[in-house]
Amino acid sequence: MCGIVGIVGHRPVVPQLLEGLERLEYRGYDSSGLACLQEGRIACLRAEGKLKNLVEKSARFPLSGTVGIGHTRWATHGRASERNAHPHISGKVALVHNGIIENFVVLREELSAKGYQFASDTDTEIVAHLVSDFLQEGQAPLQALQAALRRLKGAFALCLLVEGEEDVLFAARQGPPLVVGMGRGENYVGSDVVALAPFTRQITYLEDGDCAVVGRDFVAIYDQSGAPVERKPTQAAASFLVSRGDHRHFMHKEMVEQPEVLGRTLARYVDLNSGRIKHHDLDWMKYHRVSFSSCGTAFYATLVARYWFERFARLSVDNDVASEFRYREPSLGTDTLAMFVSQSGETADTLAAMRYCRSVGCDTAALVNVEQSTMAREADAVFATLAGPEIGVASTKAFTAQLVTLAALALDAASQRGQIDEAREKAFVQQLVEVPRFLNETLRLDAQIEILCHSLMNARHALYLGRGTSYPIALEGALKLKELSYIHAEGYAAGELKHGPIALIDDTMPMIAVAPSDRWLDKMVSNMQEVVSRGGHLILITDAQGAAKCGFAANSTVIMPDVPEFIAPIIYALPMQLIAYHTALLLGTDVDQPRNLAKSVTVE
């Protein structure tokens, strides 16, 4: 969601604020702003649209000052406009915010009755007014902030500066993550480690309910009760300092690095010497059921995992979209392992589902890409996907890294539960080890895939079909196309086509069939015939055997390497990504930062 950066520096702070914001832009990019204390007074710049507009503005209206805050916004309350961009100012207070203040209507009425004027449509502005109000009552800045926090309901992270307090910033966390970075003679506040990576690797994660006063050479943290508290600093990984390299987009870099990334992930879960799965500290005999909760692409990873866990480990599996999970009040016993899959480890809906499970005493496991994330810190067991920072808003390498990690865990469960013998385990591990090679082969189809996208770019709607483990890949393909090219796309289980969606088929409707030659191929062929006989435009993603069976019916066929059924969903995810990427490029959309989206969704 929104990105926050704050710096208490010893040099003019605006260039660093802009650098931090550039690294945070993936969290939200509909407007941005910064404020610093200039000769003791708040000076502020804000701009609608991408960060480059703020950069241009700050070149035209340079600000000085060694203490400052910056923000990049993903709109919740109030449309994307300069007037709603942060920082918001009230009296001596300038404030940036990530999250949602749920009781803002009541507070807005209360503050209006006291005479406060509102210059924006945001929930953020009421926090600035609240703090300002407590300051005017004579409270010191930290106490004013703490008093304001006691009035707020919702999930939020805040950073603020106060006129008259030249040497400090104030920060607070209640929900979305916030970190404090320690440098030499200057300290920092950031929404995540990525923002602070150019400045420091010494990071302290604020806990829920924490407030911090950040000076140039000190950091004081207070817990929810207001008592001073120590939070242990950690050393952030050097890999957070990511660059796009020679690639035109982060998404392109992240797609092509998948063979290497998945090799690294596999090395964590597979013992290459023995050819077996490395056992982790999870007693799979204890469980009869796995309950997966996640969102978006991560949800589709869990849908693939369901086939693996049920078939190989004989565990029953529930898959929930995390935002709905709590509403059905599932009965969760001690024989259920609740697993939460998330690239960021911060997604508010997934985190809420995890906290629900913890509250009812269920064992929890987090499968995350960010090892220091809130989910990783709160779960009973953690499995890292090791994809490295993913900056493109559309998930690519994080998805396939989730898949290989889930595949390895399913084999671990199957082996521990005596459902597969050593020979079978080794055969499956060998297939996993070949994933990077197959991905490299698939990357060579890039030019061919780009050509077929010319037939897709003029479509208004598209259907993706798959069966078995290709069904979730069809769902993921449709999501990728939607979010990158803004073409409306839906994924369906191929057998479901005749129960309704077939009514949509005509010669303007492209249908992308995800059809490796697996045990479901013959039935897929029948479904494809149903489409073609109604004039549908068929794009077939298959292998040589599949092409021989049904290539004649297709308008375009991509012939994939011949891969074992077990790992097919991992390999077939890549053409889904490439199709969406090239179609988006042809249409001229912003592939790294598609409209309306944000990378880390920290509001419910």
Ligand code: M6R
């Ligand atoms: O960080 P998470 O994996 O929890 O994020 C979940 C979704 O928001 C994310 O996968 C989203 O659907 C992506 N934009 C998909 O490309």
